Amino acid sequence: QITLKESGPTLVKPTQTLTLTCTFSGFSLSTTGVGVAWIRQPPGKALEWLALIFWDDDKRYSPSLNSRLTITKDTSKNQVVLTMTDMDPVDTGTYFCARKFGSGSREVFDVWGQGTMVTVSS
């Protein structure tokens, strides 16, 4: 069974750095074609892709947030960490991690974590 679980602070202050951890099981981030993505959803708004790390340590970031994001992986611990700098109240929302599987037109986010709610407020 494949599972992912997000963890991190529920409340951060404006200008602080957010660090979220995605701990997964049931698959390996060393397997060709596999990746782990971060997606967020502000309250009442749409899903927004943030970042993704591939099995070979290649990384992709949302162009609009590229300067604020860093994604890393620890394959031995089955963890992926996302950091987001200079947090603002507009960054409030639920943050999900998800497994990327497949390639080409069959690339999907097939298994998602439950999500973790992050509030940015002083």
Next chain:
Amino acid sequence: DIQMTQSPSSLSASVGDRVTITCRASQSISTYLNWYHHKPGKVPKLLIYAASSLQSGVPSRFVGSGSGTEFSLTITSVQPEDFATYYCQQTYSTWTFGQGTKVEIK
């Protein structure tokens, strides 16, 4: 960036109705298009991949079609568990979601 535009933003339907949601890409994405649905407090669920392939375990009433820049998701007979928000996602160049279509009970 590739932008994804869904229409309508919301719709009301009765159980048994046929519902169609449209997704338009800002440039051609071939069939690099997935559909998910998401209920409040739940995890987004993959329904359709590669524009028209049904994910394992998903009921056959969900039908995806399209290629290039125009795509659609049809629910042939809406069931009570289908009331949710639906998102398209392009995977042609990084990843982008549409703004969502909320399907509500009439």
